[in-house]
Amino acid sequence: MKTLFLSAFLLFSLNFVSFGQIEMESERDNDGVVSIYAINRTSIPHTVVINFSQLQNMTTSGGGNVTALASPGRSRVATLKPTLSGQGTNYRYSYSYVKGNLFAKSKTKAVYLIPVEAGHEVMAAQMNPLATQLDKNEQVGSYVGVSFSFPSPTAIVAPRKGVVSSMKMDYVGDKENLSFNREENFIELYHEDGTFTKISVLKANSAQVKEGDLVFPGDIIAQSGGENYSSGPHVRMINLRPVKKEADKLGMEAFPVTFVGEKGEISFNQPEKFTVAHPEEVVIAEMSKRELKAFQEGK
Template sequence: MKSLFFILCSLIAVPFVSFGQIEMESERDNDGIVTLYAINRTSIPHTVLINFSQLQNMTTPGGGDVTALASPGRSRVATLKPTLSGQGTNYRYSYSYVRGNLFAKSKTKPLYLIPVEAGQEVVATQMNPLADRLTDGEKTGSYVGVSFSFSNPTMIVAPRKGIVSDMKMDYEGNKENLSFNRAENFIELYHEDGTFTKISVLKAGTSRVKEGDLVFPGDILAQSGGENYSSGPHVRMINLRPIKTDTNKLSMEAFPVTFVGENGEVAFNQPEKFQVAHPQAVVTAEMSKKELKAFQEGK
């Protein structure tokens, strides 16, 4: 999963740059105003940071670098206007991008189901920071997610409403007594507040979803894996969000989320065994009126 990208380009005379998941193109009108567009060929928004190294007789509305949202498709991300009419203009910039929406916010506190079939007994454990490897080298800090262990393989479900944004389900592991494997199968969900949930250690070929699918809390994603691990059958869940660092760069960070069980919020300060429950209030929390009606009629 490639979440962060950087490219340097000079657009003195080149109106289109294509590389990676986000492409940039420009248009100049008769008044000399230049509009920069991002072409996003994925199914989820990306955040784009445009750094101008040269602005000759041109200004941006913010007076400098621009951070903008590149929605799926073609989005306007920056406008350059001549400072003085009748004089030459020039510009040069680099851009980087990260998956997700840096500007999105939750209307209410997001709640997450335990991503395991209801009724199962699980042991929840906060993972060791060494599991930074779970995020393909992204810097996650001290929090790196939660591991859910169980006695026998079980079905893994969506913990929250989201779009399937990335997945890999074709790895057939043959090594035994593992503690970690970067090649593990995973399914990732993108949420409306610009964040992601990544669930890994899944059994190859068992996915019930495909990229672009909309899922709701409790919907089955795949079957668990991990039988060849020293810890036995389990799945690992980590949540990521886009951020802008103090050095004005885009990155991803892991963050803890609030899980809910039968008796309300659940904290995993130490390994704890309990039975999974999926309260209907959490299942329906982020549904639109149309989605809620369909859910109630389908019960």
């Protein structure tokens, strides 16, 4: 893991540490105060944990571990101040990060459209962990998302307002009768409450969006795949959020969400067949006033 070391005899310093998608810079001013900045070159925020293994005559607001938000661009994530003036200072740190905003909160309960074009008949069912497919004696475990299957290929839509945060759409498979494939094409959306929606088993090169695009519920993002699966045409949807597992460890966890159809909320405790509907109140739920005005004028 990358580390950084500085001494107080420098009146001003600029240091740079690279660690994948998130990079770190540090600046020291004439008073010996050190500011650490995160450089985030992606289109979505990331959560970082800075673990100070050495703080000699320096203090931070979070002690030995600082958790902060790295917004797109350059943002300050930690400040180190000398404890005693005129004394030498040293510090050393490592850091880790996870995509998404650990601190984000939703003002209202988030609801999701079925990610299939309205009017199509689908069969929806909660998925089981891969281990249960490989070993029938394995017990059903944690939540891993929902599968939506349909009689024939169809357009796949954004289930909720979000920014396209990641995608892979170039895999063309040549195997048949599959149940799982690690190379599945997918599109991932980032939402304002810090969570993600990942939709996979998409048709190669069918994306109608690109990374950084803002999409709204019901917008077509790609075409479905899965014709070469034993279950036929389908897509899989899973929702993820950043979590702090320990004081200095971050991770992602899957969680169930609330889907809404023509008759209100839909539960998938058991496989269920129904016709997809996209209620307008869900489509406009997270729109800003300007976005809502544009939507209404375009109807």
